[in-house]
Amino acid sequence: MIYLDNAASTQIYEEVLNSMLPYLKEQYGNPSSIHRYGRLSRKAIEKARRQIASLINADPSEVLITSGGTESNNTALKGLTGNHVYGHIITSLVEHDAILEPCKELSKNGFDIDYLPVNKFGMVNPSDLQKCISQKTNLVSIMFGNNEVGTIQPIFELAKICHEYKIPFHTDAVQAVGKIPINVKDLGIDLLSISSHKLNGPKGIGALYIKNGIGLDPVILGGGQEHGLRSGTENVANIVGFGKACEIAQNNLQKNISHLEMLRNKLIEKILNNIPEVYLNGHPKVRLPHNAHFTFLGVNGEDLIIKLDEYGIAASTGSACSVNTQKASHVLQAMGFSHEQITGSLRLTVGTLNNKSEIDDAVDVLKKIVHELRAVSPYKEKYSFVSKN
Known part of the structure; x- marks a missing residue:
């Protein structure tokens, strides 16, 4: 073949798979347990969180572990707009369905959604964003690199415009993280979605970078894991593999x-x-x-x-x-x-x-x-x- x-999707690296195996065999404790098994699992998760954060120059406390890019996108959109009864979201016509479908649902719930056009190369014009922003705008979400045609958007310019109006800027960076240098601080990104299996890690795991100071409502409720933003027992082996894949991507x-x-x-x-x-x-x-x-x-x-x-x-x-x-x-x-x-x-x-x-x-x-x-x-x-x- x-x-x-x-x-x-990408082939999982052998080194990534090997890092996961102990947490599928010997170290199977629940990370919320206080005994040694639980503590070892918790320690492994926090190490992986540091590895993920380092790849995009974030603080580990700004990394929310999710099940992948789709959940990260949904959490960004719904979590940020959850405490609003109405509002305005700006995105683009070339987003992944993991952005477009949540926007459709939010539209049914009273939100106004504007979709920015693109040129023949699939690129958004920052001036179109500036014209579209209103006092009702809650969030702007423009993907980093397009999953179909590969065009990279002018993220720095788009984020700068958002900050002029004090509007949070989210980017679906699933195709870009690990493929090109991304520094969330230098680019002015407030929220960013990542998926492990796009960078030679395991499937079913991802992350949402949430800049300190950005408040989100939880989308999944329960035992209060992930600082109350995503309840549910953590998938330790996959998180470890994800972290290792990020470390390898950064080093190479x-x-x-x-x-x-x-x-x-x-x-x-x-x-x-x-x-x-x-x-x-x-x-x-x-x-x-x-x-x-x-x-x-x-x-x-x-x-x-x-x-x-x-x-x-x-x-x-x-x-x-x-x-x-x-x-x-x-x-x-x-x-x-x-x-x-x-x-x-x-x-x-x-x-x-x-x-x-x-x-x-x-x-x-x-x-x-x-x-x-x-x-x-x-x-x-x-x-x-x-x-x-």
């Missing part, structure tokens, strides 16, 4: 960025030079180092994925989290793409464990598949696909 779907950040960019650029160059009528989507330069998103005219993206899988290559058209809905990409729609451009989209995302030869092999297979599919495409005469190949 050649795995090029690292935006959906620049090396990993160079590796990912090299593979991504090689992938983009080979595809654009070897396959006709293909277009790179998202910003050409201001993009996540692991993301390459294309439109193959005259080809259905779902057909591409199925054929690639037959050759042992894993890819996707966009968000794996909403794959069962079979809906057109709202991200590409917001960028002004036509139906034909949307249906011909393919996302290829590299990881730290990929290598150059895999890129060469994947592009060779992709070229062959695209040629075969275009030979029977109703658009072949329009674009002369067969003669070009």
